[in-house]
Amino acid sequence: MIFDKLKKFDIVFDSPDVDSPPVFSSGDVVSGRVVLDLSGESKVESLKLHAEGFAKVHWTESRSAGSSTAYTQNYSDEVEYLNRREVLLQAGEVTLPVLNSFFLLSSDNGEMTVLPAGRHEYPFSFQLPEETLVTSFEGKHGSIRYWVKVKLHRPWATVKKIKKEFTVIEPIDINTPALLAPQAGTKDKMARAWYRNFGQVSVTAKIDRKGYTPGEVIPVFAEFDNSTSRSVVPKAYITQTQTFIARGTMKQKRSVVGTLCGDIVGARTRETWHGRAIKIPPVGPSILQCRIIKVEYMLKVCVDVPGTSKLCLELPLVIGTIPLHPFGSRTSSVSSQYSVNLEWLRMAIPEQPEPPPDYSSVVTEEEAVQRNNAVVPRPAEDLSGILERPLMAFVQEFRFRPPPVYCEIDPNPQPINMRPRCMTC
CATH class of the missing domain: 2.60.40.640 (Immunoglobulin-like)
Structure with missing residues (x-):
């Protein structure tokens, strides 16, 4: 057959x-x-x-x-x-x-x-x-x-x-200004149970960018202020939301794909995360261009308060396919990359600025003596050719000169028995 x-x-x-x-x-x-x-x-x-x-x-x-x-x-x-x-x-x-x-x-x-x-x-x-x-x-x-x-x-x-x-698999390049922008936010709530106020809980968090790829680690910077009379537990989650749309109706499925649990924050105390790491598991990339199916990711920084609802701060994430390039994207401009870096550095400026170094740590004594000797006045007969010397020669002479010595005692004190001068005399 x-x-x-x-x-x-x-x-x-x-x-x-x-x-x-x-x-x-x-x-x-x-x-x-x-x-x-x-x-x-x-x-x-x-x-x-x-x-x-x-x-x-x-x-x-x-x-x-x-x-x-x-x-x-x-x-x-x-x-x-x-x-x-x-x-x-x-x-x-x-x-x-x-x-x-x-x-x-x-x-x-x-x-x-x-x-x-x-x-x-x-x-x-x-x-x-x-x-x-x-x-x-x-x-x-x-x-x-x-x-x-x-x-x-x-x-x-x-x-x-x-x-x-x-x-x-449609490529999603995270080396773009929109996905390299830092994400930050603040949220607080008044903790209540049985119509009694226990105080306020607040959370402030930020991450260095919006776009990541599977396998990367997200450093989470956060501060938890617990002004209540109870201990709270800070946590962080990476969630995936699948959205299905048909006939004007939406159906969603949410799941947690990554978890980070912090230490207990006691009553009326404050806890800080200095880059706590949460790893992205091997998940599929974000789907944002389809009319009927969307896949979105979110980083949620939450605080579990006993006896009341959870406080959550949401920071959007985009899971891409092209990892971070050390020099930024080929399609993004240098100015946009520079502005993003400056914005992140501005958020990380310390409260106490570092004092400037001592002059002696920059210039040795021998160099200081040589510079002082270099500025000794020349004889009158050599001043005739001064205009023939280049300007940079004078600039270099004064480049490493030591600053004037500061002293709280007046080097030219006024005599005590000096009488005021009469204006009519």
Whole structure:
């Protein structure tokens, strides 16, 4: 039978690493081959390839319509990102050999293509759209998937279909002024329990930038002021929020992907974090450009207050794919990078400035003596050529001169018995 003649039907993507599947982005060329392995001679009508990419969401909600009735509401939507069709083999075509045991024979009536027994490979290649695609994603209520589907049409047989997915990751470069900007904030609340005030709790936190990549460590600078009569516990979380949108309704799924727990802050005391580290786990990048699916991250610095609700300060994060470059992004200007660095340094200026160094620690005694000797007045007869000397020579003479000696005793005191001078005399 014809089903016994098809031993293998597969899609193989071209990849430099055989063990790992290929990863693409917008504008890349996706290439590979369709493999047919026949145990005997077989007739084929056509071999067609269809590349697709969709973002799809779907969930179901039960709603009550009365005391004894209820109905189910379905929410679904989709966005198309890729749709390309290609014919790899058409009945009646005559093709020259391309690979070993790969050749096509046309039948007499031109409606069938006869393939002999053996292995046949049909290469394919297509380019992804140049406009921005969306990163592949798998969520609870939706997904973003890209795949290649191939259909094999043969006479007197059902259509044989195979499907193989590939991954698309849109690059997010964190070396941009928006993602290199520091994030900071302050929040406070009055702790109450059973209509009694226990005092105020406040938290101030900042991080050096907004964009990070998986595996990086975020240094958290924070200050916790506990003015209550109870001890509190500061914590920090990295949260992921998946948002699904369909028919004007939004569904969200939140999860904690990273945790940092601090020391207990006693009553009416203050605690400071000088760069406490919280590591970003291997999570997917942020998805912000899709209309129906979004993946967002947040750093939450919280304080657990016994007997009352939690105080949380949220700082937005963007998880990218291109790590931090030591010299900044190629696309960002030098002035913008410099302004960002100055802004961060301005936030870290110490309260007590460092005193200037002593003059003796900068200039040795020998240099000071040499400089003093260099400024001895010249004889009158040598002043005639003074205008011929360059100006920098005089500047260098006074460069390392010692400052005047300070003394609290007046070197020219006024005599005590000196009478005031009479203006009329």
